[in-house]
Amino acid sequence: MRVGELSKRSGVPVATIKYYLREGLLPAGVLTSPNQAHYDDEHLRRLRLVRALVDVGGLSIASVRDVLVAVDTRDDSLHNKLGTVQEAITQPGSAELDPLAVKDVQEFFARQGATDCVDVTESHVTHMLATALSAARSVGHDDFRNLLDPYLEGLKIIARADLEYITRHGSPDDIIEGMVVGTLIGDAVLKAVRRLAHGQVSREVFGQRPPD
C-alpha cells in the first residue's frame, strides 16, 4: 500500500506519518521508483503501536523511539531488553532526589529482600518511586511510605497475571512488544480500575449520609 492507504487504515494523517518517518518511528517504505514507496502490514502494525504508546502510554516521541530501538534489538537477553524498555517507558523526572525518600526506598528494598536488585540512584523506576515519596512528604504525608508494602502485596497478584499473559503470548519476537503494551496499557487500566474501586468504596463509606 502507499501512504494514503496507510493513513486511511490507521486513522493517522498523512502529514503525521511523514513526520514519524522523519523521526525514525516508522521504517521507510520500499521505494519502487524515486518517488513512490510501498508499505506493508508491518508498517501498519508499527504505526498502531506508536499511537498506542503516545495516546495511552503518554510517551514522548523521543521515548517512543527509544522503546522501538529496544524492541528491534535482537542480540540481547530478554531480561536486559526488559530493563532497557522499562527505562525508556519511564519518564526520567529531572529533580534532585530527596535523601529521606531514597532511604525509604532502600528500606523498602531491604524489607523485600531485593537489595542487590537495583541501584536506587541509577534507574528511572527507583528515581520515580523516590520522587513520588518525596512529593508525599512535601505535602505533609510523611507516612505515605507505609503504603508500599500493601501496594506490593496487591501488585504481586497483578504481576503474576501479567507474567502469565505475556508467556501465553509467547510468539518468539512479540514477547517484548507484549511487555511494552502490557506495561503501558496496563498502567492506564490499573489507574482507571483503581479509581473505580475508590468510587465504590467512597459510595459505601460517604454515600448517602449528608456531611455534618
Added chain:
Amino acid sequence: MRVGELSKRSGVPVATIKYYLREGLLPAGVLTSPNQAHYDDEHLRRLRLVRALVDVGGLSIASVRDVLVAVDTRDDSLHNKLGTVQEAITQPGSAELDPLAVKDVQEFFARQGATDCVDVTESHVTHMLATALSAARSVGHDDFRNLLDPYLEGLKIIARADLEYITRHGSPDDIIEGMVVGTLIGDAVLKAVRRLAHGQVSREVFGQRPPD
C-alpha cells in the same frame, strides 16, 4: 512572608509563583499596601500541592485548577467531591470510543455487580478504561481484557489500604486533599513498584537462573 521568601521556601521561582497567582492556582496574598502583599503557610502548603500535582501527577495547569476548585468547595458531599476530583485528575482523552471496548467495560461492570455505578460514556475514568482496551485491541492484544479481573483482585487489596490511609488522615478538611494526593502519588508509586515486580519476575524467568 512576601513572595521572595515563599519562593525560597518552596523552590519555585518568583516568576512562576506570579504565573500561578494569575492562573488562580494560588490565592492572592493579603495586600498591606498597593504593591505589597503578605503570604502565610497556607500559601506555601498550597504551592507545594500544586507542584506535586504537576510534577508527580503530570496534571496540566487547567486540571490543577479544576482539582483545587473541587478541593475548596465546601457545600458538597464527600462522595460527590471525590467524583469531581476524579474527573479532574483523569485526562479526558479525545478519541471516539470503540464499541467493542465499551462492551468489554460493560461486561466487566456486570461481572463485578457495578452496573448502576457509572455510565460508561459519561465518565473520564470509564472512557480511559475503554480507550486503553481499544488500544490493546488495535495492536493485536484482543484478550488483554481478560486481565481486568485479576487486576481488580489486586487493586482491592490496594484500595483497602488507600481507604484505611485516608480515614486515618481524617483531619476535617484535609480528607479530600488526602484523596487527591493519595490517588495521584499512589498512581506513580504503583507504576514504579509494578515495574520493579516485573523486573524481579523477569530475572526469575529469563535471567541466569530459571526456576525450573
Added chain:
DNA sequence: GCTATCGGAAAGGTACACTATCCATATGCG
C-alpha cells in the same frame, strides 16, 4: 492527457508552561 497522489524537504503553526521586562511603589539598612 489529465488529475490526483506521491515522496521528500522546509517552513509554519499551535498549545503549553513558564520567563523576562517594565514601572511605579515599598522596604530595609546605614
Added chain:
DNA sequence: CGCATATGGATAGTGTACCTTTCCGATAGC
C-alpha cells in the same frame, strides 16, 4: 534621609513538543 533591592501587576517574549502546511517535480491510474 538616601539608595539599592524587592514588590505587585501587567504585558510581552521564550522554549519545547508535536504536528501541519506548503512547495516541488515525479508518478499512477483512468
